[in-house]
Amino acid sequence: MAQPNSDIKYLTPIAVDTKKKKYCRFKKSRIKYIDYKDPNFLLKFVNEQGKLLPRRITGVSTKYQKKVAQAVKRARHLALMPYVADLLK
Amino acid sequence: MNQYETVFILTPVLSDEQMKEAVKKYEDHLIKNGAEIVHREDWGLRKLVYPIQKKSTGFYHLFEYTNDGQIIADLELQLKRDERVLRFITVKLDKHAIAYNEKKRKAKKDEAKKDKEAKTN
Numbered sequence: 001m002a003q004p005n006s007d008i009k010y011l012t013p014i015a016v017d018t019k020k021k022k023y024c025r026f027k028k029s030r031i032k033y034i035d036y037k038d039p040n041f042l043l044k045f046v047n048e049q050g051k052l053l054p055r056r057i058t059g060v061s062t063k064y065q066k067k068v069a070q071a072v073k074r075a076r077h078l079a080l081m082p083y084v085a086d087l088l089k
Numbered sequence: 090m091n092q093y094e095t096v097f098i099l100t101p102v103l104s105d106e107q108m109k110e111a112v113k114k115y116e117d118h119l120i121k122n123g124a125e126i127v128h129r130e131d132w133g134l135r136k137l138v139y140p141i142q143k144k145s146t147g148f149y150h151l152f153e154y155t156n157d158g159q160i161i162a163d164l165e166l167q168l169k170r171d172e173r174v175l176r177f178i179t180v181k182l183d184k185h186a187i188a189y190n191e192k193k194r195k196a197k198k199d200e201a202k203k204d205k206e207a208k209t210n
Contacts, residue, residue, distance in 0.1 A: 032185035
């Protein structure tokens with residue numbers, strides 16, 4: 001009589017929405033250099049508070065995530081991007 | 090020989106002439122010390138995203154030059170000591186960066202050309 005609910009078996013697998021495969025946008029479009037002088041582009045890699053988004057969300061490969069981080073930090077230094085922000089997007 | 094890129098921000102309190110003079114000073118300094126200027130850019134008066142020294146705008150300038158790297162320390166020291174300069178950054182450009190910059194410049198040139206043609210027609 002232990003937990004009757006756990007014994008439920010499904011005839012067809014439950015439809016858990018299959019996630020799209022992540023890909024690195026730099027590799028895909030063969031971008032080799034990330035410009036720190038282009039804040040509008042770099043905006044895609046930070047959240048609303050201006051913090052860098054992790055790789056698990058952006059899907060960027062390690063190699064390019066490092067370059068993105070470097071570019072964002074340079075842009076911040078030159079007051080092209082904020083260090084701290086609120087409602088950036 | 091390496092290619093470098095320096096961006097610096099001048100205070101907005103300068104007059105147009107003073108600003109040009111400051112830029113000229115650094116340009117002359119670069120040329121005098123054997124750097125070859127590849128490209129220069131003037132972004133004009135731009136709004137800063139956050140205030141620096143209680144200023145909310147600044148004149149952005151960019152120099153792209155080739156040098157063996159001897160000049161950088163001296164140039165940065167001068168920028169640091171200059172009260173007119175709010176911020177500066179010097180970046181060594183790798184081959185991808187150089188290619189990117191050239192492509193960008195070319196695109197801009199083509200656009201300007203097209204604009205000119207459109208105007209004359």
